Amino acid sequence: MAGFSEAAMSRRLQTLNTTQQSVQMMSMWLLHHQKSHAETIVKVWLQLCVEGMLLVKSMLYYHAQEIKKETTPVRLINLLYLANDVIQNSRKHCPHFMGMFYENLEPAFRHVSVHADADAVVAMKKILRVFRERQIYSDVKVDRLMNAVTSSLTGIRLVEFNIELGGTILNTESIQKSRQTPTTPPNVGKAVDSPHLSTPTVDADSPEPKKSKMDGENFDVKVMTKVTEDVIALLKKLEDPPSADAETRQLIASFPETIANPALLKPITNESQAVELLKKIKEAEPVVKEYCKRLATEMEDRRSLQLLLPEYFGFLKASAVRNDEMLRSVREKVEKLEQEKISVKEHFDSLPDLADLPSSALPPLPSLGELFKSDMGIVEKIQEIEHEISRTQKNKATEYHLGLLKAKLAKYRQQLLEPATKGGTSKGDGFDVMKSGDARVAMVGFPSVGKSTLLSALTTTESVAASYEFTTLTCIPGVIEYEGANIQLLDLPGIIEGAAQGKGRGRQVIAVARTADIILMMLDAAKGEMQKTLLSKELESVGIRLNKKPPLIYLKQKKIGGVKFTHTVPLTHCSEKLVMTVLHEYKIFNADVVFRADCTVDELIDVIQGNRVYIPCLYVYNKIDQISMEEVDRLARLKDSVVISCEMKLNMDYMVEKIWKYLALIRIYTKKPGSTADLGPNDGLILRRGATIEHACHALHRSLSASFRYAIVWGTSAKFSPQRVGIHHKLHHEDVVQIVKK
Template identity: 95%
Template sequence: MIWCGNCGFSQEMCHASAYKGYREKDQKTGIPLKKILNQKILWGFVLEMGIVEKIQEIEREISRTQKNKATEYHLGLLKAKLAKYRQQLLEPTTKGGTSKGDGFDVMKSGDARVAMVGFPSVGKSTLLSSLTTTESVAASYEFTTLTCIPGVIEYEGANIQLLDLPGIIEGAAQGKGRGRQVIAVARTADIILMMLDAAKGEMQKALLSKELESMGIRLNKKPPLIYFKQKKIGGVKFTHMVPLTHCNEKLVMTVLHEYKIFNADVVFRADCTVDELIDVIQGNRVYLPCLYVYNKIDQISMEEVDRLARLEHSIVISCEMKLNMDYMVEKIWEYLALIRIYTKKPGNAPDLGPRDGLILRRGATIEHACHALHRNLSASFRYAIVWGTSAKFSPQRVGIHHKLHHEDVVQIVKK
């Protein structure tokens, strides 16, 4: 593939050669059209479209390149370039101050946020109206929802914000159908609820996962066990604690040099791929749990329903017939990994009401509970008394770093 040294596009897509009469001067200003092309057009819409074309060309090159030992360095370089161009594609919308757009700047509220993503007319608005008190317009035609509509699910005393996002289409990561704004809001969620039509769920699941991956959202994955830190001098120091089958030192150096990184410490604590290395270098990936919801199961056979229900991270429902809705809310609570902590004042019974207590993340400590009660409480903390499964015996006197379990009772003593 040959790139134009003038504009940076591929030879076939070179704007300088495609623009007829570019050697002429502008009639009003007298400035050479070539200069206008390089300084003005390239920083506007044409530049953005050019990056899209570059991304498409690199994706085609990756798809037609056979994967073997001889091509692994070439593929690693292409993947690094692809990640860079995808990041550049987002820059014009993030720097302009209008990346979210009207209707997308929804304030985060409640104890957690769940974002529904899916193709148009898969039942997102119907589900929002069924689970919350918010009425979202639902119709038989596509693109009924054009803005982000929030609702609140009340479960186990917690307020869970549910976002009904507009339907996204193929090519959303490149800006089609306001797809970038939709996916940008999805990045702020605690979990993703991927709504799928049960009749064509596998195709929709693959396309949506691809669009979310392109925008830096990793579904049901954990961050790679790679330590990466840039430094000013000393060169690149590469070490690995386990045998590597996907990467080696030469490939790591190739990727780092593509990012103009010549001084860094890189430690592989697991057998990671070059894609995971690129994710760590980029540093802007989000790792979110995702629940695949297959809607409209009343339109498929029982055998197909049984097959979909057995898939990992999947649940089958019917919004129209209200089937399996309660179980889906339970799964959302499970994926959010929230716990409820009850508080107790000295000499009084604990507050065990359905709306009492604190909603915290699983793995929270006494310190997190102090911050949830009052921002200055941890400064005057002396010790805490805990009743529940996290205590070795009830009651137990613990310190500020004690980890709490679901439905523990906590009494905090100040200095």
């Protein structure tokens, strides 16, 4: 690019024309050279502020002098748009340059105003609007420029400027941001047609305009929606237009000027210079071609937007008319209602006074004792709270109210499960059986889903099975022998909806289920989803949490010190205020509370209650011979589910394997010193997964751990076989252990 000098800048300003390309090329040239002349510019700017020198050898002041020399309105408009383009493109990369430029704008605008015509007034208005709307300069600085213009304009030009100014620049809050490119000079001689600038007046004698599709009567919402979406889409595309791509423009400006101006080819006298120029042309061609294509697309978008905006503003006017009509209709209805209200009040005032009637003519009122002779029961209170929770909208404003309701609901449910008599003379007819074997599995389900049939098929116990409901009326135990373990299987009576409130002996059934290691939920495959939802709800309401882990909440009550609440992870479901509300509902005023996970208020209530049990659950879908194969495949793929048929004995072995997996049991063999290991089918110890040598010692004899010296282990838990280990060594399934005492 050609070097910077006052003569070069003067020559370029002389060739500046009204096209957008000319303005942008000149702007890029100025921005390119401001980097190397920044110190000179700052120095000259300071001299201008302090001394007011008239002859300054700098780009900024020279530009202001060119405006003062020029008196042709078209040239003035071009220089104004050049200044505007330089300011906007230096906003991000060199804001100091934009600040220096501002000091020359005020005298420049004052000089343009002296020689302004109608088009110059429009140009100044347009630039000032862009300065204010896009926050290029502060409102105070824009007001200074406006004062410079209004103080220099006189006569009709001042009136035109004030008309253009009204409702657009002064009232910045009531307009939308313009998406036009302010670097594009306006067409000289054409009037500006914008719905923001003025509202046309209609003469009383003029004919009534024809109604269009945007009138209030024929208002088409779908068309307006489509037009609005198109306008928004175009505005989004023009948020970052190619014309504002400073990086590409600076790249184009970095190429030699001889590429774009054939008049500068005369200095080329030899082949090497021509080859070098041709190389630069080939380098610049794809960049310029792509940039021109993007500019053409931008111009098409701007033309489309220019065509859509009048229709869009017409829709807005029609919408306002329609809204006025609707408001007028509503006001008429309100007036009618007010009249009806007055009429009703008059009729009410005309009614006789009951105090004047004899007492025998009135029915007797109920006494206070009759009204409150029976208090609301716990079940009714639970139903009332559940109804209140269901109709309360969940948001930030209601989370404390919901937390309080959930805490009260948990308290009432706990009271419902407690025995009704406190004297201890009668505890009800329970049917719990002694826990035996290595693990306990409880079958829970609705009546006639196949629990008794499954018990008879898996164990040697015969449970009465029939086609009618409530065949089983008590708890019937059985034993499953698998992998050397004895698994106790309980056939519980069928429960019904409302079992948590005691219906159908539901409390006794659920009390036994709480003691199980896993729950086998028997479901009818034909209506399994409905039964699964109801049973899960009943078990959840009495403190049984299926397939869940205890929440990571630490709660320790104290005697003094108040409540200390901390959390180690960010919380999204609970806040400190909500935690305090729930604790106060339970009369807890001194405690340490630590959240180690993002837990909910329900999990906090579970920790406070302290009587929740977390039990694995296996959902068993029976009677699959009565549904389609597609439904069987869908049910089999559900989490924690298995499909069987007790009548046809389908998939029974797989179900037992799943039970073993959910029980998490391991079998350990023992070995005496100097003899072989006891590997018989009935030998070995059954322990929980994760058990250590210490657990094995307790299983063999209570006092063995006290005299323990070391153990020798053969199996997958040992790094090598045999391995000498300590008492805290974790055992694996089918390990062989030899214990050596002191």
